[in-house]
Amino acid sequence: MSRVIVVRWAGGKADFGLDKATYGIMLEAALRALRQTADLDSVIGDMFPRGAIGIKTNCLTRKLNSTPVALADGLAEILTERGVDENNIVVWDRSNRELSEAGFLLNASFTGRRCLGTDTSGVGYSSRFFESGGVNSLVSEILTRTVEHSINLPVLKDHSLAGMSAGMKNMYGAIHNPNKYHGNNCSPYCAHVSNLAPIRSKHRMTILDAVRVQFNGGPGYMAQYIETYAGIIVSADPIACDRVGLEILEHMRKKYGLPTLENDGRPVKYLQPATELGLGESDLSKIELKVLSADQTGSVRDGELY
């Protein structure tokens, strides 16, 4: 059984996104529920024993609908408050430009929480290929050489080819040749990218931002297809997290009278092959889903998925 926690914000409007403190409340609630303990120190200590932590963002759409800086900041604060040295945190994506345009402050210096793209001089991609199925790729050295643990921090959105872009699709940003793997609705490539040794072995958790969800017309930004969901989806299982994200995405499409992704010719096919690779669980009946609702008083209650 894979556990997935959805935390929704009930403390006010989220149409323009959420701030760091709000994300902090939601993240703490999610982590406690995920590990079924109130002791966050032990949660962080157990999940990230020694070594650097990489936080992989998705900064494709500038400030319009990329991983919110507030989410990365909220997460980093939780980590540092629980004993992680800020020098051991690297927020990253494939390029400095994309990070910068999404509002992140680059830091490729020698101190502090780092924030940098794989295209930073001196970083780049691995010198050896990693292989899974038909995928043969070089992987960002941030992942192969720099960090021990990887937290995936994607955004839930519709995708013109894959059907959905969530956690697994976000790892296309960790390889040097993502454009080669968009055929057949990105399947089974998306599964195999997540199965590449450094990606699979270092993945600890996906935190899927679903505060403002682009339910159609993605992955580029289209304002008319944005719905406020005000939630985050958190799991240690990368497939289960995406599977729950898909439920939410399909529910929104239905609400707005859009065809299912399958009927739109974009079925999300890659979850099943990922399950076959042993990356996690795509069958909803085998996913333990807990939905919570949090507000600014810090109170956390059971919530509704839709």
Next chain:
Amino acid sequence: MDRRAFMRCVGCTAAVAASQNTFLPRFLGGIQNAMAFDYADQLSSVEARYYKKREGGGVECGICPRHCYVTDLERGYCGVRENRGDIYYTLVYGLACSLNVDPIEKKPLYHFLPRTTALSMATAGCNVNCKFCQNWEISQVRPEQLNNLELPPRALVDICRQRNVPTIAYTYSEPVIFYEYMYDTAELGHKHDIRSVMITGGYIEEKPLADLLPHLDAVKVDLKAIREQYYKDVVDGELQPVLDRLVQIKESGVWLEIVYLVVPTLNDTDAEFRELAQWIKTNLGADTPVHFSRFFPQYLLKNLPPTPENTLQNAHDICQAEGLEFVYLGNLRGHQAESTYCPKCSKMLIGRRGYTIFEYNLDGNLCKFCGREIPGLF
């Protein structure tokens, strides 16, 4: 900081980095020389040709048979064309990642201005993904992953004129994916008596090729196999469009030569060599030069040995027996099949060892010994 500024101060950066190494957290050792700058700033944004906007958003590229459907902010398979707000851009126009002056024999083109040189250039990217690619470091990456030289068409033509290089070769990666850059350079080149040759896999759509051919003087096509399955398994492409383009090139009158890389166990049977020879003879003519080239293990095919010499000899003999008049063996230095022989009197016309020509017995296009006309541009 832009890249030029970075390059200017790279020396002092390295010194600073070195002096601070000991204070770095161990885990960041891998990026201790890191300095943030943006390669993407260096990319071009020239509107691509042959694309269509799709109803409901997205564009469809029409340069090659993949016909990539690309939505906003995404790129096509080749990685060098990007949709920005449903306008499709080439990111590599005027940005060469490789530039050399090579003997024309290196392309290889054996019937095209022998003993001359070609300014050989490439950009990043490719529209297939051959498992044996010898240039994968430029063909299988995105342009921002390389150092590129800003060389617009005018600059390439000027280099040729200043250095007396008669030809520009679009080569190394796959020129089809930098079509606009190649087209404009070739067109400008002709205005200044500079010729253009395209070294390609031939995986291109009919119309872009038809428009391009008047600006080209020769094409060398890597026909990677004569079986569709090989294209699917090893190339990640299709055979039929390549065969169609070969016929199109031949019919256009632009000089054509073919290279076939012989990969042990994958495309090296007698039946395939025979099929290949028969197809060429029937569709292109017996006088089309064919080069069999030796495979060396690299990229994603490191588990196979280099092609045995007798396999290449076998390919050569089968094609000759089938009636092909100019069959060459490449990557076999010193082999007699590097040289050109007269199909009529069998005398050596052009003696080659590697890229060196040690004997030359042509009068214009005619065999010095028997007067037989030899096809090509001599």
